[in-house]
Amino acid sequence: MWPHMRAAYNLARWLVRNDQDAEDIVQESFLKAFKAQASFRGTEAKTWMLSIVRNTAMDFRRRDKSGIAVPLGEEGREPKDDSPDPERVLLDQSRREQVRHAISHLEPEFREVIVLREIEGLPYKEIASVLGIPMGTVMSRLSRARNLLLVELGGTKLEGEVQHDLP
Amino acid sequence: MTCREAGPLLHARLDNELDMAGAASIDVHLSGCRACAAQYAAMERLHEEITAADLACAPGIAFERKLCDQFLGEKKSPSRFWSWNWLNASVMTAAAIGVVVLLLSVPRLRIGGDTEAIGAEILDNHLRALQAVHQVDVPSSDQHTVKPWFQGKTDFSPPVPDLSAHDFMLVGGRLEVIHQQPAAAIVYRRRQHVIDLYVSPSAGADSKTELRELGGYHLLHWMQDNMSYWAVSDVDPNDLRMFADLIRTI
Numbered sequence: 001m002w003p004h005m006r007a008a009y010n011l012a013r014w015l016v017r018n019d020q021d022a023e024d025i026v027q028e029s030f031l032k033a034f035k036a037q038a039s040f041r042g043t044e045a046k047t048w049m050l051s052i053v054r055n056t057a058m059d060f061r062r063r064d065k066s067g068i069a070v071p072l073g074e075e076g077r078e079p080k081d082d083s084p085d086p087e088r089v090l091l092d093q094s095r096r097e098q099v100r101h102a103i104s105h106l107e108p109e110f111r112e113v114i115v116l117r118e119i120e121g122l123p124y125k126e127i128a129s130v131l132g133i134p135m136g137t138v139m140s141r142l143s144r145a146r147n148l149l150l151v152e153l154g155g156t157k158l159e160g161e162v163q164h165d166l167p
Numbered sequence: 168m169t170c171r172e173a174g175p176l177l178h179a180r181l182d183n184e185l186d187m188a189g190a191a192s193i194d195v196h197l198s199g200c201r202a203c204a205a206q207y208a209a210m211e212r213l214h215e216e217i218t219a220a221d222l223a224c225a226p227g228i229a230f231e232r233k234l235c236d237q238f239l240g241e242k243k244s245p246s247r248f249w250s251w252n253w254l255n256a257s258v259m260t261a262a263a264i265g266v267v268v269l270l271l272s273v274p275r276l277r278i279g280g281d282t283e284a285i286g287a288e289i290l291d292n293h294l295r296a297l298q299a300v301h302q303v304d305v306p307s308s309d310q311h312t313v314k315p316w317f318q319g320k321t322d323f324s325p326p327v328p329d330l331s332a333h334d335f336m337l338v339g340g341r342l343e344v345i346h347q348q349p350a351a352a353i354v355y356r357r358r359q360h361v362i363d364l365y366v367s368p369s370a371g372a373d374s375k376t377e378l379r380e381l382g383g384y385h386l387l388h389w390m391q392d393n394m395s396y397w398a399v400s401d402v403d404p405n406d407l408r409m410f411a412d413l414i415r416t417i
Contacts, residue, residue, distance in 0.1 A: 003383040003401035005234065006225060006359060013224035023230045030238060045383070096220040103222065117182065118217045121358045124184050143178050150209055153216075 004049045005030075007120055011050055014115045015057040017104060025060055029053045047122075047129040054112065054130055061108070102152040110145035117142055168196045170203055177207050181214060223359040231298070285346050286379060286386050286397070292343055293363045293384070293399045296352070302361065303339030303354050313340045317351050323394070325351035325366040328417040335362065335410055345397075355410070360402035362410055369395035376411050378404060387411045 008029060013022035029052045036052075103114055116127045124142075128135045173196045179185050180193040197204045226234075296302050305316040314327040320342055329337065338354040343365065350367035374390040385407050387398040398411050 005231070006223070009226040009230075010223045010359065019227070022224070023226065026226070026230075027234060027237070030234065034238070095216065096222075099216050099220045100222055103217070114217075118214060119222050119359070124179075124182065139175055139178060142182075143175055146178065146210055146213060150213055153213070 004046045008053045012053050025056045029056045047126045050130045102149050113141045114145050173203055181210050289397045290381050304341040306339040308337045323368050330413050357402050362400040365397040
């Protein structure tokens with residue numbers, strides 16, 4: 001499990017967007033993995049570990065939404081407001097911050113595929129295994145997520161709006 | 168192929184998920200369609216930007232230590248100690264490494280070095296470097312800074328090729344002592360994975376690249392031009408082989 005600790009932390013941190021919850025999730029996931037190791041039959045320890053992290057993070061979010069855990073300022077350092085202050089964007093932070101901000105503000109289902117693909121570098125098959133969804137869904141979510149990022153970062157228009165040369 | 172058909176496959180092409188025939192048919196479409204080519208270029212730029220932004224979130228050192236202690240603490244009993252994947256965590260302690268070295272080296276001891284024992288020592292060194300605040304003595308992504316740094320500190324000159332085109336980014340170098348011998352450790356990074364390449368002089372015939380796994384990490388060892396090479400990382404073993412092949416041929 002240990003070689004996957006950093007990947008586990010990275011995924012947790014991106015999903016819950018604050019350090020303390022990410023640490024709790026990783027710790028809880030390690031405990032779960034430790035307890036369940038006897039029943040683990042697969043060969044892909046990494047995807048197994050990441051799927052535990054992801055499910056644990058989902059539980060955290062649900063608890064959070066129902067108001068049971070962590071009442072205030074849960075979103076950590078990320079501003080809740082989705083409409084960026086134009087002045088702030090102008091003054092902006094570096095491009096790195098823009099990219100980080102854009103990914104961080106994707107909906108969770110799009111954020112997780114971007115993190116697993118673009119940051120962790122997982123192949124589609126492993127992403128499908130971590131998220132428990134078919135490969136086709138991985139591809140469509142990734143496609144949608146990238147388009148959202150491109151729009152947000154001023155890269156290009158959405159696919160549907162592009163004028164193509166060919167029919 | 169129409170744009171509608173090509174659309175979803177552009178992503179698979181970018182992510183190297185297509186077989187050769189599939190990739191070729193997309194490339195044909197891209198060469199004839201400006202809109203899809205522009206879309207593809209934008210996706211490529213996005214991928215490069217995310218990679219360049221280096222957005223992986225690393226855990227704090229205090230947390231990493233705490234977690235390490237917690238899960239090592241549960242591994243003290245001998246029956247659990249050897250259970251499959253927890254060996255991964257166990258190797259984090261020098262004590263565990265000591266046991267591994269002892270167990271592995273006793274039946275295989277031979278004059279001129281014991282690769283099993285050296286492998287364990289290399290892994291131990293790699294893990295300690297990962298835990299440390301600074302992983303390199305000379306931090307630089309420039310091979311012309313790292314290579315000269317070793318001059319005067321070692322009586323040999325390790326190869327420090329620029330492999331950035333292959334997505335192995337040079338991080339820097341440090342000096343180590345492996346098996347009572349000075350060794351150059353050259354540090355690369357592939358995505359968020361750190362690869363340590365250990366190089367030290369050692370008389371012997373050139374050998375093929377040997378892969379071994381220890382505690383969830385992969386080690387590659389080979390001899391070339393009277394130098395001993397060890398590459399160690401938690402990166403995908405195929406990536407590590409690619410890395411070794413690049414080092415060997417450059």
